[in-house]
Amino acid sequence: MTVVNKSLLQIKNGRQKVGISFAGLGEMKQNEDGLVFFNKKDPVYFELLEYVFDGPIYNTVVESKQHRMSVTNEKNKSKRKAKLKKIIGGAILGTMVFPGPGTIAGAYAGGRSKDKKKDKNNSVTEDNIQYVKTKKLVEVPGTATLKFRNVTNSEEFSIQIICNSSKNAQLINFKTTKSKSASLVSNYKSNIEQIKEYKELLNLEIINQEEFNKKKVELLDL
Structure with a gap:
């Protein structure tokens, strides 16, 4: 016996009809003859006979994510440039007044000025956290x-299962067999249609x- 289709089902009701245990979980298999079974032993x-899926159901979920942004005050860069110019300017002035040692003294004067304002003029980087939904x-x-x-x-019955799009993709591969009662109804409707056509004739x-009556008896199997 070759299994051509199989799917693990979570049965909501009707599990006793197909011999599923208390857990409500069972694997439905279909053999090459189109018959399905649950208990392998x-x-x-x-x-x-029929498979009907109500269709997928979706819920809207809102997710919130943190987005971190680093912001640096650009004005501090200009201040650092101004300090550097002050140091260079002090060195030049020291050279003009006291050549040689004056250069070092002028540079030192500019450097002292920088040290005093170092903490005050340090650039500040702030982390801004934004929440994106x-x-x-x-x-x-x-x-x-x-x-x-x-x-x-020959008992006919129905069961209900938990289903989603993924499970539906498996179950649509199972072959269905038309119900005998459904087949009889279909044939009866077809015969009625033919009788109407003969009535028009x-x-x-x-x-x-006489020809009409004879055909009517044949179609209705009287």
């Missing part, structure tokens, strides 16, 4: 219905009453 075979759709479990016919006793006098 002592299988009971069913025909899958985004919306997205998240699928939540829905419901699907499977209709079976017990091959042994009778009205148009294309066939006579």
Whole structure:
């Protein structure tokens, strides 16, 4: 026996009909003949008559994420440049007044001025935290219905399972067998349609009453 389709099902109701334990979880398998079963050791075979999925259900979820931004005060750069100019200017002035040692003294004077304002003029970088909210759709479990016919006793019944898009993609691969009762109804409707057509032929006098009655008996199996 070759298994061609299988899917793990979470059954909401009707698990007793297919022999599933208390947990409500069971793997449905389908063999090459189109019959499905749940219990591998002592299988009971069913025909899958119908599978109906209610469709995916989505909830809107809002997510909030932190976005960190570092901001530096650009004015401090200009102040540092001004200090550097002051040091260089002090060195030049020292050279003009006292050549040689005056250069060092002038530079030292500018340097002292820098040290005094070092803390005051240090650049400041601040971290600004912004919260960015985004919306997205998240699928939540829905419901699907499977209709079976017990091959042994011909009993027809339905079960409901937890289903989503991923599970639906598995289950649509299972082959379904048309219900005998549904087939009978379909055939009956088809026969009624044919009787109407023959009635029109009778009205148009294309066939006579005797031919119409004979065809009607055949179609209705009277």
